[in-house]
Amino acid sequence: MIFVENLVKTFPAAGGAGEVSALRGIDLQIAEGEIFGIVGPSGSGKSTLLRCLNLLEQPTSGRIALRGDDLSQLAGASLRGARRRIGTVFQQFNLLHARTVRANVEFPLELAGLDRVQRRARADELIALVGLTGKEKAFPSQLSGGQQQRVGIARALASEPDVLLCDEATSALDPDTTDQVLDLLVELNRTLGVTVVLITHELGVLRRICTAAARLEDGRVAETGRILDLVADPGSALGAAIVPVGDDPSGGDRADTALVTTIGAEAHGPWLAQLVRTLDADVAVVGGRVEQVAGVTVGRLRLRFGPDVDRAAVDAFVAAQPNVTLAWGADIEIEGLLE
Numbered sequence: 292m293i294f295v296e297n298l299v300k301t302f303p304a305a306g307g308a309g310e311v312s313a314l315r316g317i318d319l320q321i322a323e324g325e326i327f328g329i330v331g332p333s334g335s336g337k338s339t340l341l342r343c344l345n346l347l348e349q350p351t352s353g354r355i356a357l358r359g360d361d362l363s364q365l366a367g368a369s370l371r372g373a374r375r376r377i378g379t380v381f382q383q384f385n386l387l388h389a390r391t392v393r394a395n396v397e398f399p400l401e402l403a404g405l406d407r408v409q410r411r412a413r414a415d416e417l418i419a420l421v422g423l424t425g426k427e428k429a430f431p432s433q434l435s436g437g438q439q440q441r442v443g444i445a446r447a448l449a450s451e452p453d454v455l456l457c458d459e460a461t462s463a464l465d466p467d468t469t470d471q472v473l474d475l476l477v478e479l480n481r482t483l484g485v486t487v488v489l490i491t492h493e494l495g496v497l498r499r500i501c502t503a504a505a506r507l508e509d510g511r512v513a514e515t516g517r518i519l520d521l522v523a524d525p526g527s528a529l530g531a532a533i534v535p536v537g538d539d540p541s542g543g544d545r546a547d548t549a550l551v552t553t554i555g556a557e558a559h560g561p562w563l564a565q566l567v568r569t570l571d572a573d574v575a576v577v578g579g580r581v582e583q584v585a586g587v588t589v590g591r592l593r594l595r596f597g598p599d600v601d602r603a604a605v606d607a608f609v610a611a612q613p614n615v616t617l618a619w620g621a622d623i624e625i626e627g628l629l630e
């Protein structure tokens with residue numbers, strides 16, 4: 292649904308000398324109905340990418356298509372029309388403080404030319420959708436952070452956008468409130484079918500709600516994919532960070548260790564006992580973790596086998612198990628991945 296091709300954004304450097312390359316050729320595909328997480332260290336280009344997607348920033352070169360319509364070439368009325376297909380939720384809410392909740396949500400409807408009666412009906416519908424019925428006449432300063440962000444979300448949905456973009460929408464909120472706002476985004480994604488693209492620096496957000504993700508590094512896409520595919524891939528740094536297994540505390544030889552990932556019910560299944568029995572293998576569990584990822588149980592184990600292990604037999608055994616993958620010696624540096 293969103294198709295980004297070789298997107299480049301260059302800014303003049305502060306002080307006037309030279310240029311800053313914020314995006315150095317981004318290629319990205321975001322499917323309809325996805326909750327897509329964008330992560331990466333500070334300065335890697337996440338906000339710039341989002342500002343190109345919502346047309347607040349003009350790309351230096353490259354292409355952005357939304358449902359097949361090229362957004363990079365628009366101007367005037369067609370640019371304003373395209374902007375209505377994309378809603379944005381901001382970290383600091385960006386509400387108008389002299390206006391009530393209802394008047395904040397009505398604001399984009401005024402710009403779209405709806406009359407007073409239509410505006411009010413639509414605004415109250417949106418306020419109900421985000422769970423704020425009864426707060427129509429409150430001012431932003433009378434609301435909690437989580438309630439203010441709900442107003443921000445209602446306002447972003449006013450023009451019935453195809454996509455909801457969120458730049459660190461929960462990072463000003465405490466953990467409980469964050470979870471409630473994330474649950475609201477999931478609910479809106481399910482009920483309205485709106486595609487959600489969110490920037491986050493929290494792995495917990497990725498784990499809890501995202502169905503796919505991209506990791507940026509220095510203005511480029513370092514890796515992207517569906518969350519469960521990233522987690523099942525022993526070469527994925529993002530997958531390793533989402534379900535971190537820890538190092539072998541004994542510091543044993545990497546060559547004898549295997550990283551096993553199980554997706555779904557297999558996390559609780561008897562495959563390990565069967566492997567030991569079938570192959571008469573000596574094996575120690577030297578690391579492990581179970582997490583809920585995108586609503587699915589994911590297990591990860593680091594196993595150390597005895598030196599005379601028959602690797603081909605282990606590989607064959609694992610290949611016959613559904614939803615279990617194994618990689619020998621896999622070890623990825625995930626420190627500082629997102630900072």
Ligand SMILES: Nc1ncnc2c1ncn2[C@@H]1O[C@H](COP(=O)(O)OP(=O)(O)OP(=O)(O)O)[C@@H](O)[C@H]1O
Pocket residue numbers: 302303304305311312313331332333334335336337338339340
């Ligand atoms: N308007 C601008 N003018 C000049 N340079 C900019 C501008 N906006 C962003 N940059 C630069 O582009 C690079 C990417 O910035 P961006 O804000 O997209 O990073 P980010 O990944 O969102 O970081 P953070 O996690 O800190 O929010 C940085 O080097 C930044 O200084």
Ligand SMILES: [Mg+2]
Pocket residue numbers: 337338339
């Ligand atoms: Mg940013």
